[in-house]
Amino acid sequence: MTEKVLEIRDLRVTFDTPSGLLEAVRGVDLDVSAGELLGVVGESGSGKSVTFLATMGLLPARARVTGSVLLAGEQLIGASNKYMRTVRGRLLSMIFQDPLSALNPVHRIGNQIAEMLQSHQDLSKRDAEKRAIELLDIVGIPQPSERATQFPHEFSGGMRQRVVIAIAIANNPKVLIADEPTTALDVTVQAQILEVIERVQERFGTAVVLITHDLGVIARVADRVNVMYAGRNVEQGTIDSLFDHPSHPYTRGLLASLPGPGKQRLKPITGFPPNMLNPPKGCAFHTRCEYAAEVCKLDLPELQTFGDLQTACVRVKELPKAEIRV
Numbered sequence: 539m540t541e542k543v544l545e546i547r548d549l550r551v552t553f554d555t556p557s558g559l560l561e562a563v564r565g566v567d568l569d570v571s572a573g574e575l576l577g578v579v580g581e582s583g584s585g586k587s588v589t590f591l592a593t594m595g596l597l598p599a600r601a602r603v604t605g606s607v608l609l610a611g612e613q614l615i616g617a618s619n620k621y622m623r624t625v626r627g628r629l630l631s632m633i634f635q636d637p638l639s640a641l642n643p644v645h646r647i648g649n650q651i652a653e654m655l656q657s658h659q660d661l662s663k664r665d666a667e668k669r670a671i672e673l674l675d676i677v678g679i680p681q682p683s684e685r686a687t688q689f690p691h692e693f694s695g696g697m698r699q700r701v702v703i704a705i706a707i708a709n710n711p712k713v714l715i716a717d718e719p720t721t722a723l724d725v726t727v728q729a730q731i732l733e734v735i736e737r738v739q740e741r742f743g744t745a746v747v748l749i750t751h752d753l754g755v756i757a758r759v760a761d762r763v764n765v766m767y768a769g770r771n772v773e774q775g776t777i778d779s780l781f782d783h784p785s786h787p788y789t790r791g792l793l794a795s796l797p798g799p800g801k802q803r804l805k806p807i808t809g810f811p812p813n814m815l816n817p818p819k820g821c822a823f824h825t826r827c828e829y830a831a832e833v834c835k836l837d838l839p840e841l842q843t844f845g846d847l848q849t850a851c852v853r854v855k856e857l858p859k860a861e862i863r864v
Contacts, residue, residue, distance in 0.1 A: 543712045543745050544570040544593070549605035549615075551585075551592050551769075560815050562588045564769040565605075567841075570713060575739060575746040577760030577777070579753055579792070583811050585769035586749045590715045594632055595622040610712055628658040631706035633716040633735075637698035641690040647674070647701055648686030654708045673704040676741070677734050696727035700734060707738050714738070715747045720755065732759055753792055757781060765789050768812050768822035771841060772850045779846035786849045787827045787857070821852070829857055 551563035563585045570576050578586050592603045595614065607614040609630055614622070626632075634640045642650055651670035655661055661669070667686070674682035677700040690698055699719060706714055716735060720728035736759055739746050750756060756763050756777070763780050765773040765788065773786040784790045791807040809826035812818050818825055824834040833852055841848040844855075851857075 540571040540574070542569045543572050543610055544747075545606070545608040546589070546593065547606040547608075549589060549592060549607065550603070551588050551597065552602045554600045554602070555815070558815050561817060562601075562769055562814060563592065564817075566766070566769070566771055568764050568771065568774070570745045570747055572712070572745055573739070573743045574761045575736075575748060575759055577756035577763040578747060578749045578766060579751065579756050579763060580766035581751060581811055583814070584766040586766055587717055588769075589766075590632070590717065590747060590749060594626060594630060594715070595619070596632075624658075627654055627706075627711070628709045629711055630713050631709075631711040631715070633699075633702050633706050633714065633719045635718040635721045637695065637702040638690060640702050641698060643690055646687055646689060647693070651686075651701070651705050651708055654705050658709045669708075670704075673708055674701070676707075676738070677701070677704045678730070679704075696723055696730060699723065699727075699731050703731075703734055703738065707742065707744065710742050711744060713745045713747065715749070717749045718751075719748070720750075720752075728755070735759070753796055765792070768817055769814060770822070770850065771848075772823065773847060774841065775847035783845070783847065785844055785847050785854050785857070786823075786851050787829050788823050791826075821850075829853055 546566055546568050549563055549566045553560040553562060566589055580586050591597050593607050593614065595617065597603060603615060605615060609625065614625065648667055648670045651673055652663065652666035655666040655669055671682045671686050674686060679685050679697060679700055693701065719735065720731050723731065732755065735746060738744060748756070748760060760777050762776050764771055765786065767788050773780065773789045780789065784793055794805040795807060797804060807826055812822050812825065820835040820837055821839050824830040827834065831853060837852055839850040839852045841850045
């Protein structure tokens with residue numbers, strides 16, 4: 539049985555805002571196994587990034603976080619800032635959406651990678667700089683010894699993202715969280731960045747969590763997928779089972795809105811995501827669901843197992859067979 543390196547149970551994140559309490563994450567459960575790539579997908583505001591910022595201990599003080607996050611058996615929720623600083627970058631790393639803001643503009647690239655190495659390993663400056671060049675080579679940056687002496691503004695967007703990946707994998711973490719790593723990159727560069735992440739996963743056996751709103755990206759690289767809506771899991775399963783037999787109406791809607799061969803027109807999901815200051819009772823998706831019934835407005839559905847999928851829909855057995863062409 540594959541070892542679970544990250545186990546999240548009943549994670550809840552609430553923000554205290556001037557307008558009231560905003561429920562961003564509402565009882566998320568998920569596991570990440572050693573060496574697998576888990577895709578986490580959903581619209582903006584579904585709670586994807588907040589779930590993993592809570593895991594990293596990077597949320598602001600106004601966030602209330604409860605539940606359990608076990609990393610290699612160690613509890614992260616409630617851990618001290620001092621302890622989390624020893625975890626981040628060593629056992630658990632994150633690739634952020636905007637590489638330009640993630641890098642220090644006044645420090646050379648090689649020095650930034652070396653700093654990450656020396657903060658967690660007993661390395662001399664010379665050894666850290668040598669390893670930084672090796673890491674730049676691993677992520678596919680040409681002439682790494684020369685590029686290590688340059689500053690972030692001298693790199694393209696795709697190259698900066700490679701640098702951020704090099705920093706994230708510097709200490710061979712158990713779990714690598716990639717938060718929309720291909721945002722604002724053109725299609726060719728997106729493919730290159732995904733290839734780098736796959737190569738890192740295969741080379742180091744790292745568990746990867748890929749957060750995205752793009753199901754096309756998930757289809758290409760993920761082993762399993764977790765679909766989120768309104769701060770909750772609505773569907774989980776292997777990539778094949780989810781794309782071949784989507785059960786939840788929200789997942790079906792996401793897939794139907796993807797362009798693909800033979801599609802004359804795309805079918806968007808009607809309506810808008812709910813206001814999480816006042817989320818709807820029952821299933822949060824019922825306000826946009828073509829299959830919604832009265833029971834959907836009353837009962838909050840939990841994940842139930844149907845074949846290779848876990849789906850949170852009280853009417854899943856009554857729904858017509860999905861006819862999705864991806």
